[in-house]
Amino acid sequence: MGSEIACQSCDLLVNVAATKHGQSASCPRCGGFLTRCYDNTDQRVLAFASAGLMFLAFASSYSFLSLSRSGVESNITLLQAPAALWSYGMPEVGALVAAFIIVIPATVLTMMAVLCFLINQGRYNPWLVPLAKGVFLGQHWSMVEVFIIAVIVALVKIAAMATVVIGISFWAYAAFAICFTLAVSSLDRYQCWERIEALRAQ
């Protein structure tokens, strides 16, 4: 057994032992993705995750977008966007948006950084299992890249009515989105769990 995976989309048993650094394996029957292998997962994830978290801290501290028309100005930060929905009597949508664009990505990224730091220590730690579970459950529900597209669409919509200025926070958020995507794609589900098991068996 050991290096066999049951394809998640068709249940075929595939041996993935021959996957090497930088390669990915997909199912020969249905074409579904199986695993991707990096020798330096820990370093990659730690680097992208810590950079991403710093960008997010920037992104939530400064002006995200500002708008002016005939001398009247309006200015928002990243956190004020979902908060506005809340104040208009839509707390559910506000909470959902805040979760998808800030809370879940930030939590997942933090957990990924801690997880890879602990794995890199080379010792088994009882926190590894819950951390890995949280990461793989949460990453599916992050929508950072969708939000970037939404900002661009919103800019075009308002540009006809008023003057918009893109704040420094937007660029920081875009950098955060890139780091997040790279970090998520560097941590492979199968490889990560195999390593946790190897550490436990020591």
Add this chain to the structure above:
Amino acid sequence: MSDLPATAAKSHLAACHMCLKLAPADVHQCPRCGSAMHLRKHDSLQRTLALLITACLLYIPANLYPIMYTDSLGSAEASTIMGGVVLLINLGSAPVALVIFIFSVMVPSAKLMAMFYLVWSVQRQSPIDRRKRSTLYRITEFVGKWSMVDIFVVTILVALVQLGGLLTIQPGIAALLFAGVVTITMIAAENFDSRLIWDNMEEENSAN
């Protein structure tokens, strides 16, 4: 020897949905990560179908009611999802209109139809185009979250466009309904077990 493909189920193994660990099919808790284990997702088709019907019911008012109100110099104007697309075309930004049209109109409806088709085809144990249906499922799963674009656009507009009496934008009830449609279809896709598409293949092959 037969050239039947060796699946985990045929070898009496169940794969953990969380950590991909293979364990004997009668084990109910994953030996590696402790998640609940089962050969196939429980009541996959019923759950998926129930969620799909819920999403369909929400989808109707989500398109009929306004998603936002634009209040410009005292005159308020309500716009629905389709209304927003038309407005963007009139403003001369056809590419952005296309983006909104694809993500908020085409993707959700195509996704609902694709999921209904998948559930129906699995229910009648259809043998055709298994690989294509697998791909269809993966695409459906991937594009799901992109429908949130319109909700995020409304979020940004509502927060940003607050210029007193000059120009204000307020959210409409359709924002809540549409966010529900997107979230529920994402959960529906997650509940669907695409291995069911392939499950009856072995029996057919051995019957031939």
